[in-house]
Amino acid sequence: MNLTAVLLTGLLAGGVSCAAVQGGLLAGLITRQRGATRTATPATMPAPAPARHAAPARAITHTTTHTTTGSTWSVLGDDLTPVGAFLTGKLLSHTLLGALLGALGTAVQPSVRVNTALQIIAGSLIITFGLAQLGVPGFRRFVIEPPMSFSRVVLRSTRSQTAFAPALLGLASILIPCGVTLSVEALALTSGSPAAGAATMAVFVLGTSPLFALLGYVARKAATAWRGRLAIATGVAVVIMGLLTLNGGLELAGSPLAASHLLTATRQNTPATSAAAASAAASVTVTGGRQTITIAATSDGYTPDTVTARAGIPTSLVIRSAGARGCIRSFTIPDRDLQKILPATGETRIELGALPTGTLDYACGMGMYTGEITAN
Structure with missing residues (x-):
């Protein structure tokens, strides 16, 4: 440490x-x-008492300087x-x-x-x-x-x-x-x-x-x-x-009142850019009957944040951290009651089993950064 x-x-x-x-x-x-x-x-401060005798000028100067210095430290305190x-x-x-x-x-x-x-x-x-x-x-x-x-x-x-x-x-x-x-x-x-x-x-x-x-x-x-x-x-x-x-x-x-769910309809009606679609497609590979989904965890969140995968086949989720920090390192899949602490830089593998048809949401530990895997 x-x-x-x-x-x-x-x-x-x-x-x-x-x-x-x-x-x-x-x-x-x-x-x-x-x-x-x-x-x-103003209401609680007592009025200063009048002085009975005048002090010598030198003493007044010295006392005033000392009092001012003490007052400055008192105010700072x-x-x-x-x-x-x-x-x-x-x-x-x-x-x-x-x-x-x-x-x-x-x-x-x-x-x-x-x-x-x-x-x-x-x-x-x-x-x-x-x-x-x-x-x-x-x-x-x-x-x-x-x-x-x-x-x-x-x-x-x-x-x-x-x-x-x-x-x-x-x-x-x-x-x-x-x-x-x-x-x-x-x-x-x-x-x-x-x-x-x-x-x-x-x-x-x-x-x-x-x-x-x-x-x-x-x-x-x-x-x-x-x-x-x-x-x-x-x-x-x-x-x-x-x-x-x-x-x-x-x-x-997973509340329907969450911001990401309220914006789902807007995102569905907005076509993904070719670069985003290519990135999402490249993150899913199938080899020997096993599916691997790869996402990146950086200081900006999870990329890609929307992935389409195949349902019904064994699936591994690989998270590659590169400068991850804050709650992004606390990777959470709420529906599985699963939480993994990611390294700042490194690779983490999570076995998801055979995905059922539907959407699997994931998020950072505070829900500030989210993503989803849709299995068809």
Whole structure:
């Protein structure tokens, strides 16, 4: 296991993959907190007491400089507290998850059907949080806030108040799926020990930290001037990602409401290009009564994504990976409850048996990339 590669994966791809959802929720949360703080400050800030004696000019200059420097660091600390709390919560939850995956190995790997149900639930929750962030009536109560009873006991300072909710969001981030995270979780699952699994997930989260830190800091600073617009922008982004996540679950479930099924009629009425037809035909070969279907898995998805094969003869599916990444490496055939983790580069063979007449759908682990094999 190469932890350097895991770190680079988090730095270059993990942050971007998860920033739209997790980063959007974090930015929205920070914006709401900043707005509440700005509203409360004028009413709660005590007036400064008048000085009784004037201090020497030199002392005033020195004190002012010292106070300004201290104030600058204090403001910086206030700005970084929410994102620091979020990253701490995220690091803790993902490290514990990695240890669990490493300890239990393949025994803990959920079935495709369980993953599908979890993704549909996650997509619905993400949409709910996004609508709450937009202030849609009926959804405004679905926000991540500390319970009042706990707040009275624990939260004694402004920093602890601004840190608690982001920390909760960070802890809950394991429930918000991201494509690259799935691949790293699969790596932790096969790591062979709790320590290796924990290290894998911890290093990955550390790699995603710079982008999240920047996003949280910008949200904190921009909240004063652009609070309303920032909340709307992040809310819209969260809703869009929630719809994509929900659609991925519907794709895995084979629902007629999934985007690919809604577009089936359009694709059927649109003739395939000669190049696409030739590629699909070349991917199917029959030798000695055995059929072989070959598809490529790259960073752009699966090619060809529509294949016509013969029904009733033994069939092997060969997947040739070339730079595959993210959820593309989690190859899934929902109807067979089958999931294979593809190498980034290499070849994977799956025995399908004799294909019945009909369509066999396949997809990546999050349903973002799909394809089908039609047997006649």
